[in-house]
Amino acid sequence: MYRYDEFDLKFVHERAEQFRGQVARRLSGELSEDEFKPLRLMNGLYLQLHSYMLRIAIPYGTLSARQLRKLAFIARKYDRGYGHFTTRQNLQLHWAQLPQVADMLVELAEVEMHCMQTSGNCVRNVTADHFAGAGKDELEDPRILSEIARQWSTLHPEFSFLPRKFKIAVSGSPADRAAIMIHDIGIQIVKNDEGEIGYRVFVGGGLGRTPFIAHEVGAFVAKRDILAFLEAVMRVYNESGRRDNIHKARIKILVHQIGPQEMRKRVEAEFAEIKKSGVLELPEEEIARIAAYFTPPRFEKLGEFCPEFEAAKRENRAFADWVKTNIAEHKAPGYAIATISLKPVGKTPGDCSSDQMDALADLMDAFHQPEIRVTHEQNLVLPYMRKKDLFALWEKLGGLELATPNHGLVTDIICCPGLDYCDLANARSINIAQEIAKRFSDLERQHDLGELKIKISGCINACGHHHVGHIGILGVDRKGVENYQILLGASGAEDASLGEILGPGFDKEGIVDAVETVIATYQDLRHNGERFLDTVRRVGASPFKEKLYAH
């Protein structure tokens, strides 16, 4: 994985000390709250319902065991012994105290981490496919470009005061596991007819109060040109994005207002100008230098068929169930990718205790995993597991409440912190996720239902991605009472689309029954083996509405 050089290390330590000074000036009265707020946000520090919340950047969702242990330590020493993994592959600590935050940043700097680019109107932490370097379908590790983009965007003077926040995601394969179509810039690594690797660039996706799916602005951008192209997009946005209305300031609004064709025209014109100077042309040796940091571990020469693994599946039904959902194909024969669900039934989606983090770091060492990944679906991934080790891993995970066999199933719910923690939320979301998970906890039923992605947000800002759930749930405040709207038939993957609100919302007691009705309707209507999403797309929303609002 990427290692900081001397400059990086010095910089993050200086930033921590700079923030210590800013906190001291705030506490002494030298800085007002209005002056301090943008400074704390530049360091990922929010004031939430109960306390300060520190959002820690996990670039492209990759952590070493050393970093994971440090996160466990920080959460235990400075917070309440747990953290919450988010849909942008970050970690949030919800009980931080202002005088201790600089110390937390110093601790993070010691393991090459920080909280920059997790807030404010800047280019945010770049996210990537969590199967990077391991996925069987991958063309190239998306973290190489993600790291290049991170270095280009961090402290970029031209983009320090953008109209609004700016999110970039990179996918290295045709399957989109990074939700690129709902990002300000989504990049898909592609191969052209000549066999060259390049980038397909989408612009203007996003959720929130005005959701849009991104539009293609570059069908194939050569590797050497990608920074010039990204800079061109940013310049068009920086110049033409609205600053008079926070709700209309994202690039998606600009693309919608001028149209994708005009956007392409403007980007191409800017791109041509930037290219003339040649300043942003990426030298091959620099790409190779960054790529070297992401060289996968040396894989043993193993057969694809692993007798021990197959025997364990035959002999242990619970292990076989876990394998069915939580194990994905690896590019190296005899290896597999293990998804560790952070969605045990009845618990908070995405939460992980310090004890669990420490234990996972120990497992990384025991099973020779140089990295663990955070997914935008709020799970963790061990990307380089030998198949023959999977049974032993599963047994250990079981003892940590980390072997829930539900990845991609109805109980693997994406969920924002909602009104239990968040200052912006209008309704709770975690309790709804918990109740739905309890209702559908029967594993046989979950497997019968197959892939079904429920995504819940506690407000229109959509941190829980409700617009792109197979079933999306949006919590609103209806005359002081929590109310939940259902959206149907959307996806945040390669077949991305936005959901349609079915009708009037339900109270917190009624929403679980409503989800049950939607799912029962699917069971009645599905063809043999047909996924939930495919059934909804085939029959449309009407049959579901009829059942939901029959009385």
Added chain:
Amino acid sequence: MSQILTANRLQVGEVVYWNSAKGWVESLTDAEVLAEGRAEAALKGAAEWVSKREVVAPYLFEVKVLGSEVTPVKIRERIRAAGPTVRRDLGKQAG
């Protein structure tokens, strides 16, 4: 409608409530219930505590008063007063 003045402590972020006799208090049960005319004045007075760096982000919220029982109208304030409903071991409710 009766109201309560609330804010967060600047240093630790903890939720606090205004009581003109006791100052900023941690528990909703110690908060002063303000009648309509006094609420706005109390909010204006909070500016002094903001400038003294005691609290940040003061605002008023509505409560229902039934006998000695004071209940925030909005669930947001009920959650702020207690802690996360999904983690009873955290926040003020944890004791």
